[in-house]
Amino acid sequence: MGQVVLKGINKFYDSVHAVVDVNLQIRDKEFVVFVGPSGCGKTTTLRMIAGLEAISSGDISIDGNVVNDLAPMDRDIAMVFQNYALYPHMSVYDNMAFGLKMRKFEKAEIDKRVREAADILGIGDYLKRKPRQLSGGQRQRVALGRAIVRHPRVFLFDEPLSNLDAKLRVQMRVELKKLHLRLGTTAIYVTHDQVEAMTLGDRVVVMKDGLVQQVGEPLELYNQPANKFVAGFIGSPAMNFANVTVTEANGSLLAENSGLRIKLPDETAQRLRGHVGREVTLGVRPEDLTVAGAADADRPCFDAVIEVVEQLGSEILLDMKVGDGVMVASIEPTVRVKVRDKLRLAMRPSRLHVFDAKTETAI
Amino acid sequence: MIEGAIWRKWVFFYAPMGLFLLFLLFPFYWMVITSVRPDGELYRPWNAINYNPFWTWKPTLDHVRYLFEETLFASWLWNTMFIALMSTAISLVCGVFAGYALSRLNFPFAGSLGTGIFITYLVPQTLLFIPLAEIVRNYRLGDTPWSLILTYPTFLIPFCTWLMMGYFKAVPKELEECARIDGASRWQAMLYIIIPVAIPGILSAGIFAFTLSWNEFIYALVFLSSPEQKTVPVGVTSELIRGDVFFWGPLMAGALLGSIPVAIAYSFFVEHYVAGLTGSVKG
Numbered sequence: 001m002g003q004v005v006l007k008g009i010n011k012f013y014d015s016v017h018a019v020v021d022v023n024l025q026i027r028d029k030e031f032v033v034f035v036g037p038s039g040c041g042k043t044t045t046l047r048m049i050a051g052l053e054a055i056s057s058g059d060i061s062i063d064g065n066v067v068n069d070l071a072p073m074d075r076d077i078a079m080v081f082q083n084y085a086l087y088p089h090m091s092v093y094d095n096m097a098f099g100l101k102m103r104k105f106e107k108a109e110i111d112k113r114v115r116e117a118a119d120i121l122g123i124g125d126y127l128k129r130k131p132r133q134l135s136g137g138q139r140q141r142v143a144l145g146r147a148i149v150r151h152p153r154v155f156l157f158d159e160p161l162s163n164l165d166a167k168l169r170v171q172m173r174v175e176l177k178k179l180h181l182r183l184g185t186t187a188i189y190v191t192h193d194q195v196e197a198m199t200l201g202d203r204v205v206v207m208k209d210g211l212v213q214q215v216g217e218p219l220e221l222y223n224q225p226a227n228k229f230v231a232g233f234i235g236s237p238a239m240n241f242a243n244v245t246v247t248e249a250n251g252s253l254l255a256e257n258s259g260l261r262i263k264l265p266d267e268t269a270q271r272l273r274g275h276v277g278r279e280v281t282l283g284v285r286p287e288d289l290t291v292a293g294a295a296d297a298d299r300p301c302f303d304a305v306i307e308v309v310e311q312l313g314s315e316i317l318l319d320m321k322v323g324d325g326v327m328v329a330s331i332e333p334t335v336r337v338k339v340r341d342k343l344r345l346a347m348r349p350s351r352l353h354v355f356d357a358k359t360e361t362a363i
Numbered sequence: 364m365i366e367g368a369i370w371r372k373w374v375f376f377y378a379p380m381g382l383f384l385l386f387l388l389f390p391f392y393w394m395v396i397t398s399v400r401p402d403g404e405l406y407r408p409w410n411a412i413n414y415n416p417f418w419t420w421k422p423t424l425d426h427v428r429y430l431f432e433e434t435l436f437a438s439w440l441w442n443t444m445f446i447a448l449m450s451t452a453i454s455l456v457c458g459v460f461a462g463y464a465l466s467r468l469n470f471p472f473a474g475s476l477g478t479g480i481f482i483t484y485l486v487p488q489t490l491l492f493i494p495l496a497e498i499v500r501n502y503r504l505g506d507t508p509w510s511l512i513l514t515y516p517t518f519l520i521p522f523c524t525w526l527m528m529g530y531f532k533a534v535p536k537e538l539e540e541c542a543r544i545d546g547a548s549r550w551q552a553m554l555y556i557i558i559p560v561a562i563p564g565i566l567s568a569g570i571f572a573f574t575l576s577w578n579e580f581i582y583a584l585v586f587l588s589s590p591e592q593k594t595v596p597v598g599v600t601s602e603l604i605r606g607d608v609f610f611w612g613p614l615m616a617g618a619l620l621g622s623i624p625v626a627i628a629y630s631f632f633v634e635h636y637v638a639g640l641t642g643s644v645k646g
Contacts, residue, residue: 050540050544051544052540052543052544071543071548072540072543072544073543073544073545073546073547073548077544078544078545079540079541079544081537081540081541082537083535083537085535085537085538085540085541087538087541087542087556087560088560089559089560089562098542098545098547098555099544099545099546102542102545102546102547102551103546146541146545150545
């Protein structure tokens, strides 16, 4: 079992309110990712769950028991740190065995568990080496091994992949996912990388300035972001935003600004009935923009001037000037375009996001 | 390292380095050569025909023999060793714990306490020995090794504490946090993880403390009076300079033998010691 419940968690550092009223239920066997820019309180939240940081107010319980006052060692958790925190003076074997030795396991049991974990992670050949003799990826595996030998109720990961190079990071990401599927232990994972969050998490918690912005499955965050911040944070390249004024003409709603004048699709218009004459933020993802053809006449279209063309092979990223603003579009690699071309683009009507210009929440 | 032609290397690297070495090693050479030179050569006037200050053809161990047979040099050596080891041990234990506490535990006034400790290190011994002499006398410790074993830590503990504080700060905090999640108490984490990782720092603090107490002069001169209690630096200078007569041979032999233990201590731990000074912890 490994059910973690956060109830009204707050953290103050002197006058700084680092974590603001976090409520969250993490189910057994779930992989939950905390994501957000640096300083958003995600690591602090994780450290409070670990018991490395005192809670200013609120309750954290694991499997129904409030653990607020329990020492880290008594919470039955294991943590993987960003810098791995391997004990430099111990061999890989001793690093992995340390937690079991501290808990007074029998020698035979320790040996069995360490070898089992080493097998799973493919580090059986390095058991006698010291951490400094290992590569980054190998150290990462040892750090993982040290966590899994303990068979804890919850794994905590604090940006474990951010010290690896890009290629290894992708590889380890897949391995982490496999490991979780295999062991089925509840995992709480902190990262600033939205790709890691999307690929690893069963559910993702997006945080900013100590506040939880949205909790949901990765696709839910992608398709129905709760506010402008989540919309811009999830997805790469980031969503395009344009501040527009809603106007009414001939019974249909228009969104207008200096460079845009588009007819809002019915479904969006429904939601904006009450906002006529007011300013809202329109959001559309680069991948939801296409070069407009004859068939797109009924879609919201706009004109743009290409400023930069980024060829990625599988797609082309266009940085464009639209009126006074800029937008990015991700288009088919077969389209022939060059800088300063004028282009007409169409939006997928069902993929249009609208946010209140003041509160930034989704409408 | 200097790149380029070989002559550049010689001119800009080996030659200055050689000169520097010569400069540094000459006093040691002088000490060695004087200690094995017979008295007849040592007191020959500079304008004598066979005056040759830098070499001898008749080396002798007379001075060393004199040192051990006619003076209490053996007991001075033993005294110095005992006092240096004891005061180093006391200072290391206190310094390691204090350094750990000051760098890792957040308690009120930790910062100002650290500065306070450093300031006590800055008070010169030449002033501090006056009140200390009073204290030593009141506790009837005068003329015993304990007068030094208990007073040397007054400057060794601040020194060790500061060195260890710096070293502990360089040890990643996560190591300890990880140990504590792994099931170690704060004590165990310190004992099994932090102290082993800090061994280079502890060794350099130890070597420094040992050398400082081995070479210490003022306290030893003031607090010890009978010849059999003296330490090497005091014993050699007070017993081998009588009035205005310098017994150069035994003096130099005593200085030479007195510096050997320190040299051994250094060479033994030199690798750790360098790592300790550069403060590198590789994870």
